Amino acid sequence: MDLKWITVLLFSAVCGVSASVPYQYLFVNENKTWTEAQSYCRQMNTELATINNMEEMENLNATLKDKARSLVWIGLEKGDTWKWQWSLAAGNFNSEGDAYRNWSQGEPNNNGGKEFCVAMKNRDGTWIDDNCDTPRTFMCYDAEKTTTDRYILIKSSVTWRKAQSYCREHYKDLASVRNQTENQQIYTAGKALENYLFWIGLFSDSWKWSDQSTSSFRYWASDQPDNGNENCAAVSMTTQDAMGRWYDVNCAEKIPFICREYKLILINQNLTWREALRYCRVNHVDLVSVHSEEIQLWVKEVAQKASTEHVWLGLRHTCTLSFWFWVDGESICYQNWAPGNGTGEEDCSPVERTGVVQSRGGQQWVSLPENQKLNFICTTYED
Ligand SMILES: *[C@@H]1O[C@H](CO)[C@@H](O)[C@H](O)[C@H]1NC(C)=O
Ligand SMILES: *[C@@H]1O[C@H](CO)[C@@H](O)[C@H](O)[C@H]1NC(C)=O
Ligand SMILES: *[C@@H]1O[C@H](CO)[C@@H](O)[C@H](O)[C@H]1NC(C)=O
Ligand SMILES: *[C@@H]1O[C@H](CO)[C@@H](O)[C@H](O)[C@H]1NC(C)=O
Ligand SMILES: *[C@@H]1O[C@H](CO)[C@@H](O)[C@H](O)[C@H]1NC(C)=O
Numbered sequence: 001m002d003l004k005w006i007t008v009l010l011f012s013a014v015c016g017v018s019a020s021v022p023y024q025y026l027f028v029n030e031n032k033t034w035t036e037a038q039s040y041c042r043q044m045n046t047e048l049a050t051i052n053n054m055e056e057m058e059n060l061n062a063t064l065k066d067k068a069r070s071l072v073w074i075g076l077e078k079g080d081t082w083k084w085q086w087s088l089a090a091g092n093f094n095s096e097g098d099a100y101r102n103w104s105q106g107e108p109n110n111n112g113g114k115e116f117c118v119a120m121k122n123r124d125g126t127w128i129d130d131n132c133d134t135p136r137t138f139m140c141y142d143a144e145k146t147t148t149d150r151y152i153l154i155k156s157s158v159t160w161r162k163a164q165s166y167c168r169e170h171y172k173d174l175a176s177v178r179n180q181t182e183n184q185q186i187y188t189a190g191k192a193l194e195n196y197l198f199w200i201g202l203f204s205d206s207w208k209w210s211d212q213s214t215s216s217f218r219y220w221a222s223d224q225p226d227n228g229n230e231n232c233a234a235v236s237m238t239t240q241d242a243m244g245r246w247y248d249v250n251c252a253e254k255i256p257f258i259c260r261e262y263k264l265i266l267i268n269q270n271l272t273w274r275e276a277l278r279y280c281r282v283n284h285v286d287l288v289s290v291h292s293e294e295i296q297l298w299v300k301e302v303a304q305k306a307s308t309e310h311v312w313l314g315l316r317h318t319c320t321l322s323f324w325f326w327v328d329g330e331s332i333c334y335q336n337w338a339p340g341n342g343t344g345e346e347d348c349s350p351v352e353r354t355g356v357v358q359s360r361g362g363q364q365w366v367s368l369p370e371n372q373k374l375n376f377i378c379t380t381y382e383d
């Protein structure tokens with residue numbers, strides 16, 4: 001077996017930068033209820049689709065294009081708890097940044113049970129919750145710009161959702177506020193306004209993703225969601241609807257759906273390296289090969305969920321020729337060895353050495369004998 005890999009290796013000894021896609025969307029053209037669709041995706045080791053930002057929405061749209069002519073389930077459903085969140089394209093907040101609030105006294109008060117969007121008072125920079133359908137001026141945010149001119153006040157008055165669409169189309173998103181400095185900058189940019197209030201990117205909803213992801217990205221059609229009994233979300237690919245936009249739909253309807261498949265998955269079984277390699281090749285594609293820092297970042301994230309201290313990679317040592325290689329045939333260009341590992345003589349007795357990544361801590365690579373029993377990471381599709 002080793003000989004075959006070495007042969008492949010000799011033909012691919014050039015280090016290239018391989019761009020890797022961390023996920024792909026899979027359209028399933030079978031009519032199912034939302035719950036049936038969720039089970040179906042899970043049986044295939046995928047999840048009903050999550051969409052984190054506009055780029056992913058375009059990617060999903062491209063996957064459905066020419067295939068779907070109807071509503072298509074995505075992984076969003078209504079839950080019981082309401083939560084304030086920032087319109088996501090404005091930035092991936094850590095929990096600390098997400099915590100900043102500057103409510104006016106007595107706010108948020110959810111007056112009339114209808115206040116799910118947030119506006120800033122241009123008098124003092126504090127916030128109120130308000131009905132999302134109220135037309136207001138709004139503050140966009142441009143990620144490319146430096147701090148002083150990254151906030152753009154738009155002086156026409158529209159609903160919160162229209163404001164969000166406008167900002168996403170022309171800039172990045174509605175303005176988000178991570179700390180007092182940013183609040184002051186936005187307040188300053190909005191000060192000149194005659195109107196009293198302008199929209200910022202904070203909103204509240206009770207929708208949640210099937211894969212537990214915290215993405216606050218929403219792409220509802222205007223006036224959606226519009227029905228208290230429609231608790232699941234679907235993308236519409238029909239020409240009479242706003243194509244590519246989201247609608248709330250009765251979860252019992254039977255329509256096609258779209259799953260999201262992650263390129264790397266952790267297998268929570270304790271197997272030897274050879275067993276793990278066989279498992280990945282039979283059930284998926286291969287043990288993971290880490291060709292770039294980008295892939296290493298994904299590996300780190302996936303490995304954190306392991307129950308073992310180390311996780312197998314497709315990293316193999318040959319004692320005969322005394323070097324390391326990847327099982328997919330590529331040579332080792334990018335490296336992330338822990339000190340003392342991978343670079344010196346390997347102890348080849350009694351079995352061959354193989355490579356793992358540490359599940360926690362520095363998450364570097366370590367050399368271990370192949371007969372240990374560990375969790376491992378498979379790739380699920382080829383680039
Ligand atoms: C799903 O249902 C629609 C509407 O009833 C129908 O037109 C379509 O052919 C069905 N698709 C499949 C794959 O059964
Ligand atoms: C999705 O594609 C349709 C046409 O194929 C287009 O009209 C629509 O704007 C697209 N939406 C997004 C979000 O890319
Ligand atoms: C406010 O948040 C921005 C963006 O994360 C950061 O660059 C800046 O240093 C923060 N300012 C303070 C005072 O924390
Ligand atoms: C609220 O915003 C105003 C204007 O930026 C600022 O003066 C005030 O200190 C802020 N309050 C908090 C608690 O950040
Ligand atoms: C795998 O091994 C770890 C550490 O020894 C243990 O905690 C875990 O329960 C094992 N998992 C399985 C599925 O046997």
Ligand SMILES: *[C@@H]1O[C@H](CO)[C@@H](O)[C@H](O)[C@H]1NC(C)=O
Binds near residue numbers: 338340341366367
């Ligand atoms: C390999 O790295 C691990 C973790 O840092 C360390 O415990 C071990 O001693 C290293 N192996 C060698 C041969 O130095």
